[in-house]
Amino acid sequence: QRSAPAKLATIQPVNLSSNVDISTMPEIGIMRKKQPFSVFRSTEMKEGGDVVKLLMESPDFESFMKDATILKDYLNEELFVYALSRAILHRPDTKGLRMPPIYQVMIRKFFPAQTLTAAIEVAQRRGLGATIDSEGETLLIGPDHTGNEVDPEHRVAYFREDIAVNSHHWHWHLVYPTDETNEQKDRKGELFYYMHRQMLARYDAERLSNDLLRVRPYVNWELPIQEGYAPHLIDMEGRAYAARPTNLILADKGVLNNTVYVPELQLWRSRLIDAIHLGYYHMPNKTHSEDMYMDIDNLGAAVEASVSSPNFKYYGNLHNMGHNLLSAIGDPDNRYNMSSPGGVMGYVETAVRDPIFFRWHKFVDGIFEIFHQTEDPYKEEELTWTGITMEDVQLYEEELVPVGMPHSDSQTNTLHTFMNRRDIDLSHGLDFHGQNVKVNVAYLDHDPFTYAFTVRNDTNAEQTATVRVFLAPKYNELKHNIDMTEYRTMCIEMDKFTQTLPTGSTTFYRGSSQSSVTIPWEQTIESLNQGNDDESQPVVDYCGCGWPSHLLIPKGTVSGMKFTLFVMLTNWEDDKVSNSVSSLPECESCAKDASSYCGILNEKYPDKKKMGYPFDRPITQPPPIPNTLENFVVGKTNMCTRELEIKFLAKVNNQ
Numbered sequence: 001q002r003s004a005p006a007k008l009a010t011i012q013p014v015n016l017s018s019n020v021d022i023s024t025m026p027e028i029g030i031m032r033k034k035q036p037f038s039v040f041r042s043t044e045m046k047e048g049g050d051v052v053k054l055l056m057e058s059p060d061f062e063s064f065m066k067d068a069t070i071l072k073d074y075l076n077e078e079l080f081v082y083a084l085s086r087a088i089l090h091r092p093d094t095k096g097l098r099m100p101p102i103y104q105v106m107i108r109k110f111f112p113a114q115t116l117t118a119a120i121e122v123a124q125r126r127g128l129g130a131t132i133d134s135e136g137e138t139l140l141i142g143p144d145h146t147g148n149e150v151d152p153e154h155r156v157a158y159f160r161e162d163i164a165v166n167s168h169h170w171h172w173h174l175v176y177p178t179d180e181t182n183e184q185k186d187r188k189g190e191l192f193y194y195m196h197r198q199m200l201a202r203y204d205a206e207r208l209s210n211d212l213l214r215v216r217p218y219v220n221w222e223l224p225i226q227e228g229y230a231p232h233l234i235d236m237e238g239r240a241y242a243a244r245p246t247n248l249i250l251a252d253k254g255v256l257n258n259t260v261y262v263p264e265l266q267l268w269r270s271r272l273i274d275a276i277h278l279g280y281y282h283m284p285n286k287t288h289s290e291d292m293y294m295d296i297d298n299l300g301a302a303v304e305a306s307v308s309s310p311n312f313k314y315y316g317n318l319h320n321m322g323h324n325l326l327s328a329i330g331d332p333d334n335r336y337n338m339s340s341p342g343g344v345m346g347y348v349e350t351a352v353r354d355p356i357f358f359r360w361h362k363f364v365d366g367i368f369e370i371f372h373q374t375e376d377p378y379k380e381e382e383l384t385w386t387g388i389t390m391e392d393v394q395l396y397e398e399e400l401v402p403v404g405m406p407h408s409d410s411q412t413n414t415l416h417t418f419m420n421r422r423d424i425d426l427s428h429g430l431d432f433h434g435q436n437v438k439v440n441v442a443y444l445d446h447d448p449f450t451y452a453f454t455v456r457n458d459t460n461a462e463q464t465a466t467v468r469v470f471l472a473p474k475y476n477e478l479k480h481n482i483d484m485t486e487y488r489t490m491c492i493e494m495d496k497f498t499q500t501l502p503t504g505s506t507t508f509y510r511g512s513s514q515s516s517v518t519i520p521w522e523q524t525i526e527s528l529n530q531g532n533d534d535e536s537q538p539v540v541d542y543c544g545c546g547w548p549s550h551l552l553i554p555k556g557t558v559s560g561m562k563f564t565l566f567v568m569l570t571n572w573e574d575d576k577v578s579n580s581v582s583s584l585p586e587c588e589s590c591a592k593d594a595s596s597y598c599g600i601l602n603e604k605y606p607d608k609k610k611m612g613y614p615f616d617r618p619i620t621q622p623p624p625i626p627n628t629l630e631n632f633v634v635g636k637t638n639m640c641t642r643e644l645e646i647k648f649l650a651k652v653n654n655q
């Protein structure tokens with residue numbers, strides 16, 4: 001079996017004899033110290049990948065620690081964090097090792113400059129003997145440092161700037177890197193598409209909650225970008241991440257022979273769409289053959305683009321270069337020396353802050369949707385399950401641990417959200433001369449809830465079901481019912497789990513914190529240093545990837561916003577994936593993982609169905625039947641819907 005998790009506290013610098021002889025390795029140590037590292041820049045990614053390989057080759061844990069200690073002093077700081085994190089994810093002897101939250105390590109990419117300055121001042125005042133209470137001083141920050149109500153986009157800054165959302169995005173791209181490795185990355189291209197589509201669906205639900213239109217895709221690159229953004233972040237040398245004022249136009253990036261031209265991106269886009277309509281890729285030096293037919297997974301690889309792109313030269317580097325060009329939009333030829341750090345779009349751990357992240361990704365998602373439109377709708381028998389009836393789903397605003405039947409008076413049709421607050425210690429990412437300085441961060445949260453599903457099994461045998469739960473706003477911005485065309489790209493995956501169905505009627509419960517898309521707040525460095533690893537937890541591959549549980553449901557409105565819950569049961573015998581820990585019906589260890597958006601580390605994606613099923617393919621109705629969710633469900637006993645309401649409460653919690 002697996003070894004017990006190594007405690008962070010036990011990992012201390014060891015004596016410095018190491019296998020790594022830096023003098024013989026010209027390929028590492030190229031990137032200067034204090035420069036922000038980006039996986040979107042191929043030279044930095046190349047060096048990062050070389051360091052990962054080096055750290056993977058250390059023969060045992062002790063030499064791994066020695067090598068890491070040597071490299072830490074030698075390499076660019078952020079590149080080292082990236083490479084070390086990847087090595088820890090994949091080395092067998094670091095299984096279960098908990099990494100500290102990235103926002104406590106690279107604090108400059110998560111906390112505004114004025115907060116860091118204020119934190120330094122607090123530490124200095126204390127150093128001069130200023131009296132402080134025993135709790136210390138805590139600095140309050142909310143999203144208000146990056147804008148105000150003059151910019152309507154600022155209404156959803158709490159979502160874009162949420163530190164756990166940005167941390168999730170960093171972890172996702174850490175677990176699914178674009179470069180070449182021996183790590184098993186099942187359905188990486190498809191998950192690139194699906195995870196980002198889900199981020200868009202969630203963002204759109206937040207926008208509708210805040211009286212904003214859904215995101216418009218950034219398709220016409222000749223038009224000015226109306227939505228600006230000012231990140232208020234600085235890098236390790238004190239240089240500001242570039243603001244992106246309103247109405248800038250995308251420009252060629254770089255000078256002379258290093259230029260990336262906007263028309264190149266347009267060419268890549270045309271070629272990708274061309275390949276979608278042809279159904280296959282043009283390959284280098286090859287005639288047409290089986291291996292170049294298009295599917296959603298290789299399309300994801302081609303669009304992102306990763307090393308598995310079917311033809312990188314021809315289909316280019318569309319998604320990554322879009323990030324880079326948008327990051328450079330304020331100083332595209334670097335005449336003001338702003339190319340480093342550039343804008344937040346240049347880094348996975350900061351990009352989500354900028355409204356253009358979502359406009360860019362909606363454009364990228366549109367390419368995947370063109371592909372889906374070439375697919376045939378699922379046949380009736382691919383959507384139904386004879387003998388299984390989804391009789392009812394109820395909601396309770398209470399979650400028992402372990403999960404069970406909640407008190408009947410908590411039964412509800414209304415879920416509640418509110419702003420919560422949480423202290424985060426900055427002193428692990430900045431030196432306050434031995435003092436701790438905390439910031440108090442505001443974030444959207446919700447009251448816990450439980451689903452109660454009632455299912456009738458008339459098949460004369462016990463069955464195992466995959467339970468699929470989705471949520472989407474009921475109305476669009478015009479207050480019209482959302483039809484299936486809109487619903488398909490707007491529905492939020494809430495949960496997916498396996499459940500045994502005895503014959504007859506059963507009711508089973510599922511708590512909101514059990515969701516297969518979310519993870520709770522990460523353990524802070526302080527609790528890891530104290531050795532507070534929860535010993536009762538099974539030793540699992542811990543990867544830090546997962547949607548923040550506090551953002552499981554959208555904000556809703558003060559008066560209550562209507563949503564539709566959709567539940568579908570499929571036969572797990574058809575969904576299960578062999579050779580996977582998740583092939584156990586009641587998988588204990590993976591139940592807590594955010595497998596829907598992140599897969600399972602070093603395992604296959606735990607569901608044979610296409611990601612987003614049954615909403616990945618087009619859904620139609622023969623005219624004149626309206627193409628609604630209600631009509632989609634008609635005649636399919638294994639599905640049901642329920643209307644609910646989400647209310648935002650003005651209460652503020654403090655923890």
Ligand SMILES: [Cu+2]
Nearest residue numbers: 169173196348
């Ligand atoms: Cu991303």
